[in-house]
Amino acid sequence: MASSGSADLVIVANRLPVDRVPLGDGTAEWRRSPGGLVTAIEPVMRANDGSWIGWPGGTESDLEPFEDEGLDLVPITLTQQEVEEFYEGFANGTLWPLYHDVAAKPEFHREWWDAYVVVNRRFAEQAAAAASEGATVWVHDYQLQLVPQMLRELRPDLRIGFYLHIPFPPTELFQQLPWRRQLLEGLLGADLVGFQLPGAAQNFVRLVRQRVGHKTHRDLVYLPDGRTVRAAAFPISIDAKGFEDLARSEEVEKRAAEIRDALGNPSRIFLGVDRLDYTKGIYARLRAYSELLAQGDLDVEDAVFVQVATPSREQVEQYRILRDDIDRLVGRINGDLGRIGRPAISYMHASYPREEMAALYRAADIMVVTPYRDGMNLVAKEYVACRFDNDGALVLSEFAGAADELRQAWLVNPYDINGMKSALLEAYRADEKERTRRMKAMRKTVSQNDVAAWADSFLAELTAVRPSHGKTVRPARRS
Ligand code: ADP
Ligand code: F6P
Secondary structure (H helix, E strand, O other): OOOOOOEEEEEEEEEOOEEEEEOOOOOEEEEEOOOHHHHHHHHHHHHOOOEEEEEOOOOOOOOOOEEEOOEEEEEOOOOHHHHHHHHHHHHHHHHHHHHOOOOOOOOOOHHHHHHHHHHHHHHHHHHHHHEEEEEEEEEEOHHHOOHHHHHHHHOOOOEEEEEOOOOOOOHHHHOOOOOHHHHHHHHOOOOEEEEOOHHHHHHHHHHHHHHHOOEEEOOEEEOOOOOEEEEEEOOOOOOHHHHHHHHHOHHHHHHHHHHHHHOOOOOEEEEEEEEOOHHHOHHHHHHHHHHHHHOOOOOOOOEEEEEEEEOOOOOOHHHHHHHHHHHHHHHHHHHHHOEOOEOOEEEEEOOOOHHHHHHHHHHOOEEEEOOOOEOOOHHHHHHHHHOOOOOOEEEEEOOEHHHHOOOOOEEEOOOOHHHHHHHHHHHHHOOHHHHHHHHHHHHHHHHHOOHHHHHHHHHHHHHOOOOOOOOOOOOOOOO
16 A cells, blocks of 8 residues: 555546646746636635645646645646647547547547556556545546546555546447446546436446446446445536626626627627537537528627637647637628628637636626537536526527536527527527526526535545445456
8 A cells, every 4th residue: 555645635637727838938827727627626625625636737847736825736747748648639539529429530549548547547646645544535537537446556545536527428439449448447446436417327337237247236336345336426516606706796797898898789799608629519509690690680780699719629630620610610700791890709719717707697698508518518507607687598508417407598409500590599589587587597506506515415425434335246247
């Protein structure tokens, strides 16, 4: 057993909450990392004492553990080759598209897999060194699926949880992976494996039974060594009160008015906010909107679509292609349909502070969230949390995890352009009573199921003692 550190709670995630961005003059600054994982975990870490192990986004090898606004952060170093093979390669060129319904074609390369194993081992070793005797270690997301098993081998005394922030694929897709058994066994190192939705947990248990050969019963897996692993859904959420408080602040209210003003005070503002990712359905959404303008159902004198696209994974080819495609589409739509001072689409390729995000949510009348597949989608919940006036409309893909909870949104199939057009128009034309009825119900759901409740329920389940199952189970079959 490796020797222990001093943290009673250790978060292990590919990202730290801040990214180290070189400034070109030899210095660097720390900027908030993009994405839902950081949005969700940061408030949990603020409420608990613990260490956060993650990658700060570059290839510097001399970074020491440091404190950032009260959080203890432990940076993990990746070499340039590991960034290419582990992060851009296996994590985002193989697993990401495969786990998102093959929205792009996944690539399978053995050297990418080798890098994934090496980097996962580094995270596991760092976690083993940081955790105190009997500590809780919570491992996050698809980049680190081997860490639970590696960590258990190093530190059998730990309580280990794993949470997958993205969808877990249907069994037929998962089985394409040449390393499917290793990934399942990696996850089985955890005591509790959490997913966004119940269907994902069921897929996982089925695959464990079929591919690894362990005995299972409902959401439990019985391992030959006596351990029981539970797989269950814990739908993630946001700091709803934090967002609402921000939205209510004078500064944000003022900024929202400035945004509306700068857009020429149209009667309706549509808003999309996404990482620039091919799973988010940005292209089809903008096409649907432009067709409504072209047909005369909407008018640029009266409505504008604000699309914020956060730079993401810019070295991965599929993301570069997407960026070019969206640039071209926005240019064409504005060229064809915009007028002087009245663009059809107001497009920003940038990252913003939380205050600006809240101001955008306050300024927007219709929030449009149309991913082809999304684990949860926190943007949809953030919008709802900011609408303390019970007004505003949400158009939401039925393939976002959030659609399971936000049933009162205008739900759409993002592959169906005509269906999306109808939903956009319905949301545009809905009267105040209808908007309020829907928004009130969604706000109740979001405020009752916030990120603190999510973390509490996961950690409570992880801490619940599960004694050795005492069953005689057959040894695992290999496949
Ligand atoms: P994902 O994890 O796939 O990026 P989510 O919708 O779950 O998608 O989470 C995105 C998070 O990133 C949200 O908290 C959102 O506020 C934040 N975000 C998205 N775009 C931006 C942006 N341009 N600037 C700052 N934060 C952003
Ligand atoms: O929620 C999915 C996710 O991949 C997180 O794991 C990650 O923090 C976020 O999106 C942003 O992606 P990346 O870390 O690759 O920039």
